[in-house]
Amino acid sequence: MPDRLNLPVIWRSVCHKVLPAVMLGCALIIGGCSGKNKSSDDFVEMKEPPDVLYNQALANMDAGRLKEASKKFTAIDRQYPYSEWARKALIMGAYNYYKQKKYTDSINMARRYIALYPTSNETAYAFYVIGLDYFRQIPDVSHDQGDSAKAAEALQEVVNRFPKSEYVGDAKAKIRFAREQMAGKDMQVGRYYLERRQYLAAIKRFRYVVENYSNTNQVEEALYRLVEANYAMGIVSEAQAAAHALGQNYPESVWYKMAYKLLQKKGLSPKEDKTGWIAKIFGSRKADEKEAGPVTRGQDIAPDAAVRGSAKAVATGGRQNGKAGKGR
Structure with a gap:
């Protein structure tokens, strides 16, 4: 006669094998429901x-x-x-x-705006924001000035495309600051070469500053350094021409006094070269470009009510204060 079934033992064995699987299944079902609820929310x-x-x-x-x-x-x-x-x-x-x-994200978003809505009323502000993004990344003159160039380029778009925009004043101030930084970097490199008596390399840098940044505060020193480098090489006419430009444009400058004193060591004096490159640059300058004045970082302009809009203004296709708000 077969042994009687040991039901308690069998039950324990079944529970031991099956129960974990059942519990795992329930957990998955509950987790799935929870995930669905979260996604629904x-x-x-x-x-x-x-x-x-x-x-x-x-x-x-x-x-x-x-x-x-x-x-x-x-x-x-x-x-x-x-x-x-x-x-x-x-x-x-x-x-x-x-x-x-988050300047990269800001630039990308502003560029998308310009691409999608090139004739919108707020496109000027999009260019302005791009300029701000690069401007805030401008380092000191000991570092590469790529962001200075990009800031000046973006802000110049504001000045050129939207001359009556409220952002023009600050854009010009920031452009000027960026250009001072770029000129300052070239001056730093030029002085490096000059100190090592690599005069041709130094002259190249100082000339670049005079040719490209003649309305910055760096140009006075650049002209003096041209006097200094050309004098050291014995290129008297170039030294005299640079000193003459200093005297004509910045007669009270300490750099002019230093240049004059340097030339006097050999009995020389400032002398204009009417056919030279320096005369051509300063002869074409406008009167207002000669007044350098203080250089500032300007003052950032936050989006006004017209740019911000509101739910009501956007929904009705208008701006606050009765101004148009849709992109055109």
Whole structure:
């Protein structure tokens, strides 16, 4: 007669083998449901109306929650592409990235705006923001001045394309600062060569400053260094011509006094070369270019009500204060 079944033992064996699998399956099902609920919540949030998202983005910006504002602007751009909301989100998103010092993201967003809406009222501000992005990356003159050149280029677009824009004044101030930096870098390199008596290389740098940055504060020293380098090489006529340009344009400059004193050591004096390259440059200068004045970094201009817009203004296709707001 067969042994009686030992039910307790069998039950324990079944539970030991099956129960873990059952528990794992339940966990996966619960996790899947939880994931679905989370995605559903996100989907609902993503599908918020664009006017709500836009106003939330502006509110976050004003409160200093710049990362949260970026999320809202990006959501508008993705959910409602090519809409009026997306247009406003692009320009404000670019400025918002600038405030976060995410300059590459800001530049890319502003460039997209320019490509999509080249005739918009806010295109001037897009160029201006690109200029700000590069301007804030300008290093001291001991480093490469590539960002100075890019800042000046972008800001010059504002001046050339939108001469009546409110951004022109600050753009000009920043262009001038950037040009001073670029000229300063060339002066630093020129002095390096001059100290090592590599006169031809030094002259090349100083001449470049005079030819390309004649309205910067660096030009006075550049002219003196040309006197110094040419004098050392025995090229008297070039030394005299550079000294003459100094005396004519900056008679009270300490650099002119030093140049005059240097020439006097050999009984020489400043003398104009009317056919030389220096005379051609300074002969073509305008009177207002001779007044260098103080160099400043300017004052950043934040987007005004016209650029910012609002849910109501965008929805009605108008700007606040009764000005037009749609891209044209």
